[in-house]
Structure formats: C-alpha cells, structure tokens
Amino acid sequence: MKSGRCALALLAVLFAGLAATHAQDPLPSWNDGPAKQAIVDFVHQTTTAGTIDFVPPAERIATFDQDGTLWVEHPVYSQVVYCFDRVGALAKEKPALKTAEPFKTVLSGDREAIAKLTAKDLEVIATATLTGMSVEQFQAEVKAWLAAAKDSRWKKPYTDLTYQPMQEVLQYLRANGYKTFIVTGGGQDFVRVYSEQTYGIPPEQVVGTATSTTYGYDKDGKPFLTKEPKLLLDDNFAGKPEGIHLMIGRHPFAAFGNSTGDRQMLEYTKAGGGARLAMLVLHDDAKREYAYGPAESLPDTKVGTFTQALYDEAKKGGWTVISMKNDWNRIFSFDQPSR
Amino acid sequence: MKSGRCALALLAVLFAGLAATHAQDPLPSWNDGPAKQAIVDFVHQTTTAGTIDFVPPAERIATFDQDGTLWVEHPVYSQVVYCFDRVGALAKEKPALKTAEPFKTVLSGDREAIAKLTAKDLEVIATATLTGMSVEQFQAEVKAWLAAAKDSRWKKPYTDLTYQPMQEVLQYLRANGYKTFIVTGGGQDFVRVYSEQTYGIPPEQVVGTATSTTYGYDKDGKPFLTKEPKLLLDDNFAGKPEGIHLMIGRHPFAAFGNSTGDRQMLEYTKAGGGARLAMLVLHDDAKREYAYGPAESLPDTKVGTFTQALYDEAKKGGWTVISMKNDWNRIFSFDQPSR
Numbered sequence: 001m002k003s004g005r006c007a008l009a010l011l012a013v014l015f016a017g018l019a020a021t022h023a024q025d026p027l028p029s030w031n032d033g034p035a036k037q038a039i040v041d042f043v044h045q046t047t048t049a050g051t052i053d054f055v056p057p058a059e060r061i062a063t064f065d066q067d068g069t070l071w072v073e074h075p076v077y078s079q080v081v082y083c084f085d086r087v088g089a090l091a092k093e094k095p096a097l098k099t100a101e102p103f104k105t106v107l108s109g110d111r112e113a114i115a116k117l118t119a120k121d122l123e124v125i126a127t128a129t130l131t132g133m134s135v136e137q138f139q140a141e142v143k144a145w146l147a148a149a150k151d152s153r154w155k156k157p158y159t160d161l162t163y164q165p166m167q168e169v170l171q172y173l174r175a176n177g178y179k180t181f182i183v184t185g186g187g188q189d190f191v192r193v194y195s196e197q198t199y200g201i202p203p204e205q206v207v208g209t210a211t212s213t214t215y216g217y218d219k220d221g222k223p224f225l226t227k228e229p230k231l232l233l234d235d236n237f238a239g240k241p242e243g244i245h246l247m248i249g250r251h252p253f254a255a256f257g258n259s260t261g262d263r264q265m266l267e268y269t270k271a272g273g274g275a276r277l278a279m280l281v282l283h284d285d286a287k288r289e290y291a292y293g294p295a296e297s298l299p300d301t302k303v304g305t306f307t308q309a310l311y312d313e314a315k316k317g318g319w320t321v322i323s324m325k326n327d328w329n330r331i332f333s334f335d336q337p338s339r
Numbered sequence: 340m341k342s343g344r345c346a347l348a349l350l351a352v353l354f355a356g357l358a359a360t361h362a363q364d365p366l367p368s369w370n371d372g373p374a375k376q377a378i379v380d381f382v383h384q385t386t387t388a389g390t391i392d393f394v395p396p397a398e399r400i401a402t403f404d405q406d407g408t409l410w411v412e413h414p415v416y417s418q419v420v421y422c423f424d425r426v427g428a429l430a431k432e433k434p435a436l437k438t439a440e441p442f443k444t445v446l447s448g449d450r451e452a453i454a455k456l457t458a459k460d461l462e463v464i465a466t467a468t469l470t471g472m473s474v475e476q477f478q479a480e481v482k483a484w485l486a487a488a489k490d491s492r493w494k495k496p497y498t499d500l501t502y503q504p505m506q507e508v509l510q511y512l513r514a515n516g517y518k519t520f521i522v523t524g525g526g527q528d529f530v531r532v533y534s535e536q537t538y539g540i541p542p543e544q545v546v547g548t549a550t551s552t553t554y555g556y557d558k559d560g561k562p563f564l565t566k567e568p569k570l571l572l573d574d575n576f577a578g579k580p581e582g583i584h585l586m587i588g589r590h591p592f593a594a595f596g597n598s599t600g601d602r603q604m605l606e607y608t609k610a611g612g613g614a615r616l617a618m619l620v621l622h623d624d625a626k627r628e629y630a631y632g633p634a635e636s637l638p639d640t641k642v643g644t645f646t647q648a649l650y651d652e653a654k655k656g657g658w659t660v661i662s663m664k665n666d667w668n669r670i671f672s673f674d675q676p677s678r
Binding site for chain 2: 058135202212264267
C-alpha cells in the first residue's frame with residue numbers, strides 16, 4: 001500500500017515533468033528534425049546577448065509569404081475566388097455586365113471556359129472588383145465575403161485554413177522580440193482586412209501587391225481615398241525585396257516562402273550576412289493538403305510553383321526546406337496531431 | 340526649535356510633492372495652455388478603458404511630419420543641403436560635372452546664383468545625388484554627412500536641432516501605447532538613416548517621398564538594390580494620406596504638421612471620427628527659432644508655408660495650433676527652460 005502510494009506520487013511527478021516539457025515546446029505541431037531545429041537554433045543564436053550573432057530587438061524583422069506559406073493556395077488563390085464571386089454582385093449593380101465578356105463567362109459558372117480566361121481577362125476582372133470604390137467600401141466587401149465564403153474541399157472559411165505550424169512560428173518569433181511581416185504577391189489591401197485577426201499581424205506590417213489611391217472629398221466635404229487601377233508594387237519575384245525596402249527599409253533576419261515568387265526575398269534575406277534564416281515550405285502532402293513540388297516540368301517564372309531549380313538553389317544557399325509531410329504533425333488547428 | 344523642525348519637515352514634504360509632480364509631467368518643455376491640455380486630454384480619452392473614445396492598443400497610430408514639425412526646416416531643408424554638399428564629392432568622381440550646369444553653379448558657391456536654380460535644375464541635382472547607387476552606399480554617404488555637417492546658425496549637427504517639446508510628445512504617446520510614424524515630404528531613404536537614433540522611430544515607421552529600387556546581383560552573385568530615379572510616392576499634400584494608406588493602412592488617431600503640405604494628413608486624421616488629435620506647429624518665435632506664419636501673402640500650394648487659409652481651416656476643423664513662442668518653454672534640448 002505504502003509503496004503503491006509512492007509509485008503513484010512518482011508517476012505524478014513524471015507526468016508533471018512531461019507536461020511542463022510539452023508546455024515549453026514553442027513548436028508543438030513540428031516533428032523533431034532539421035527544419036524545427038533550424039528555427040530553434042536561429043532564435044537562440046540571434047537572441048542570446050553577448051554572442052556574435054545577437055540581433056538588437058529593434059532589428060528583428062521576419063517576413064512571411066502568405067499563399068502556400070501561411071495558408072492554402074490550391075486549387076486557386078482565395079483572392080481570385082473573391083474577384084470571381086464579386087462579379088455576381090457587380091452584375092446586379094450594372095446589368096450590362098451580364099452580357100459583356102469576360103464577365104459573362106465568369107457568371108456562366110462554366111469551369112472549363114473560366115479556366116481558359118486570358119491574363120488580360122483576369123486583369124479586367126481584377127480592375128472591376130478591386131478598384132474604383134472607396135477604401136472603406138472595399139474593406140466592408142472583403143469582410144462580408146470572408147464571413148460567408150468557404151473553401152470547396154474543407155468547407156471552412158478561408159481564414160480557418162492557415163497552417164498551425166506556421167502560426168506557431170509567428171508566435172514563437174514574436175515572443176522572442178521579432179516583428180513579423182507578411183510579404184505577399186496578393187493584394188495588400190485584401191490581406192490587411194484579416195491579417196490582424198488571422199495572424200496577429202497588423203495592417204502596417206503587411207506588404208503586398210499595391211495599387212495607388214486618390215484623395216478626394218465626398219459631397220459633405222469629408223475626405224476619403226478611392227482605389228485606383230494604377231500598379232505601384234508588383235510584390236512577386238524581385239518585387240519582394242524591392243517591396244521590403246520600400247515598406248520596411250531593412251533586410252529581414254528570417255524569411256519564409258514556398259515558391260519561385262519568393263526566391264529573391266530569400267536570397268536578399270541571406271545576403272544580409274550573419275545568422276539568417278531562409279525557409280521554403282514544400283507541398284509534398286497530397287493526403288493532408290496538396291503535393292506540387294519539387295516540379296521538374298514547371299517554368300521558373302510562375303508564382304506558386306516549387307521547381308527543381310528552386311530546390312537546388314535552396315540546397316546551395318543554405319536555405320531549409322520544410323516538408324509538410326515529414327516536418328508537420330498537423331496541418332490545421334482543427335487536425336489531430338499525427339505523431 | 341521644535342516648531343522649526345516641524346516647518347522643515349513640512350517643507351521637505353512639500354518639496355517632495357512638487358518634485359514628484361514635476362517628475363510625473365510627461366511634457367515638461369510645454370507651458371500650461373490649450374495646446375498642452377489638448378495632448379494630455381487626447382491621451383487620457385483614448386487610453387481609458389471602458390469609455391466611448393477608448394482606442395485598442397493595436398490601433399494607436401500617430402503620424403508626424405518632420406521638417407518644421409520635429410526639427411528645423413529653415414532657411415533650407417537639410418536634405419537639400421545634403422544634395423548640394425554631395426555635388427562636390429560627385430565632381431571629384433566625375434570631373435566633367437565641374438563644367439556642366441547646374442553642377443557648375445552649385446560648385447561656385449555663389450548663393451545668389453544657387454537661389455535662382457530652377458525646379459528642373461534641382462531635380463537634376465536630386466537625381467544625381469540621391470539615385471544611381473546601391474541602398475547601402477547611399478546609407479553610408481548620408482551617415483558620413485550627418486556626422487560632419489552643421490547647421491549654419493547653431494553650429495550643431497542637424498540631428499541636434501530637433502524640438503525638445505515634440506520629442507516629449509513622441510515619448511509620451513509611445514509610453515501610452517501609440518506607434519509613432521514619421522510622414523515626411525522628405526526622402527524616405529534619407530530620413531530612415533537617422534530616424535531611429537534621433538527620434539526612436541524605426542525605419543519601417545518612416546513614410547516619405549519614395550523612389551523605386553531595382554533588384555540585381557553584383558559580380559560575386561550577391562544581391563543588392565539600386566536606387567532609381569522613378570518616383571513612387573510624392574509624400575506631400577494629398578500624397579500624405581495616400582502614403583499613410585499605402586504604408587500603414589489605417590487612419591492615424593493623432594497627426595502633427597506645420598504647413599500646407601500637411602493639410603490633407605490632418606483632414607484625413609480628423610475624418611476617422613471619434614477622438615482624434617490634429618495639431619499644427621506655428622513658427623512664431625523669431626528669437627529662439629524662426630517666424631514665418633500665418634502668412635497672408637504666400638501661396639497655399641507651397642510646402643513649408645503656414646498660410647492664413649491653413650490657420651482658418653485649423654480653427655474651423657477643431658485642430659490645435661501650437662505657438663512655439665507661447666506653448667514651448669524651450670525649443671531644443673540644449674536650451675535652458677524659459678519659464
């Protein structure tokens with residue numbers, strides 16, 4: 001009896017110890033391995049005072065691509081779905097659009113025809129749905145859409161489809177004094193609508209593809225900004241480091257991407273010198289998400305593709321490739337950990 | 340003897356009380372009056388939980404013009420002095436410039452001729468001195484210049500000529516959870532070189548007139564950005580709210596300016612609704628600094644002027660005008676308080 005009580009007490013102590021270890025793991029959705037280790041080592045290196053790689057808190061900048069890095073980008077970018085969905089609302093306001101291309105094709109719902117729309121068609125749709133209104137009106141439209149729209153595979157709002165392991169990285173870096181930025185090829189105004197609630201990243205820390213606005217006054221003399229179709233920043237490829245300079249003004253110490261569109265951002269981050277973390281999410285988990293890389297056959301100039309050339313540059317440049325299949329024990333917050 | 344000890348003890352308590360009051364004053368360089376009161380009231384209103392004007396910490400954004408609002412802008416913007424000073428160094432690298440206009444005029448030192456340079460001449464000088472080099476080279480050049488250059492009146496580095504009362508406002512707002520931004524008509528890359536050390540404002544919180552950069556590689560394959568003469572944002576007049584939207588993405592709750600170039604920023608701030616603080620620094624102290632407003636005769640379309648029309652809009656719009664002469668008991672940190 002007495003020894004039984006002792007054994008129970010010992011077990012309780014052991015479990016408490018295990019629970020404490022678990023509670024202290026800042027990256028519980030990551031399996032042990034080189035990817036997780038690279039993140040932990042980087043944080044340790046850059047935040048340990050008195051060491052050669054120590055980074056003063058004010059300079060701790062980390063940048064994250066969004067589509068495919070922080071949330072699902074397949075089979076189609078959520079912002080593209082937004083634009084297509086908005087065409088319906090637009091056609092109600094302007095019935096003439098119902099018979100005008102490319103709007104007619106979008107409204108037909110004919111997937112095959114929609115898939116054949118040209119880049120020029122998509123630009124016309126983007127201009128019609130993303131510009132011409134006040135900033136406030138656009139924000140209200142995106143907010144309403146996000147509350148209603150659902151991803152076709154998971155039947156959940158898009159903002160639920162963020163990668164839990166990456167959410168943990170965001171929190172872990174912030175807990176260690178890093179300022180986290182999104183640097184996305186997506187629309188800056190679009191992502192800013194939900195970035196704070198979804199990622200804890202405020203609008204002023206979202207860099208994206210940006211168009212200009214024009215200042216004016218309404219009939220009561222109240223000033224407002226109108227969204228214009230003039231491109232200021234194409235935040236893909238070389239546009240990413242250019243956008244980082246424009247909006248942030250210094251090299252990131254850590255950068256995360258998943259496609260050829262992030263290549264220059266990762267190169268630029270590494271070029272800052274000292275301890276820098278460059279990571280690429282590889283979509284190799286067809287079961288739990290999607291698998292589309294490394295792809296031999298895809299061109300190196302298309303965003304959203306993880307090519308063999310990118311993989312080779314990662315290996316050569318000291319970047320770390322994250323295997324969704326092997327490095328993550330769950331993908332979404334609603335998944336059961338698989339380890 | 341006993342009553343004497345009591346009186347001394349009483350005095351000690353009184354002085355301790357006064358010292359504590361003084362220590363608690365977040366704006367010691369401000370005289371009591373409506374301007375100081377407006378700042379204190381605004382902070383109290385927007386940071387008191389449970390009240391109608393409470394602003395969540397993440398939304399606490401305050402924007403500051405720089406030239407004439409945070410530091411001296413007369414008789415000439417320091418960045419213009421920089422460009423003129425750089426012409427000398429450029430001519431050493433490229434001797435052909437010595438005989439080419441407008442460089443020849445600048446090198447002559449003939450103040451009368453320099454004052455007659457056209458806007459086009461100034462643009463040529465700005466392009467030659469602010470673009471064409473790597474971002475890192477430009478930063479090094481500005482840093483070296485700032486360490487050596489001195490204002491002609493005070494014989495001090497330009498970064499010593501910041502307004503102590505405004506430094507206190509920056510600190511007071513930050514101590515109350517506000518994120519402070521510079522929104523300047525000056526060059527974004529120029530101001531970012533010293534903003535952190537001079538104002539405690541990191542580069543990513545500096546919005547200014549911005550030109551583009553181009554991503555490329557040096558002969559060793561190392562990536563770098565080259566400063567290009569293509570204008571992305573003219574951060575004056577309507578460009579200020581447009582720049583705030585581009586770089587910050589939400590309305591400021593407080594904004595500070597000093598000239599017609601800040602008008603739209605202050606209008607836009609007030610248009611956000613609720614408790615918003617819009618303040619204008621009026622240069623009316625010829626003895627301790629300069630006096631140049633309100634000016635009846637100046638055009639409303641020139642930056643750096645405080646016109647009668649601006650003064651009238653301030654009164655009508657509920658903005659607060661700061662009289663340097665009456666509201667500030669000292670201008671610079673090296674001044675003795677005058678109260």
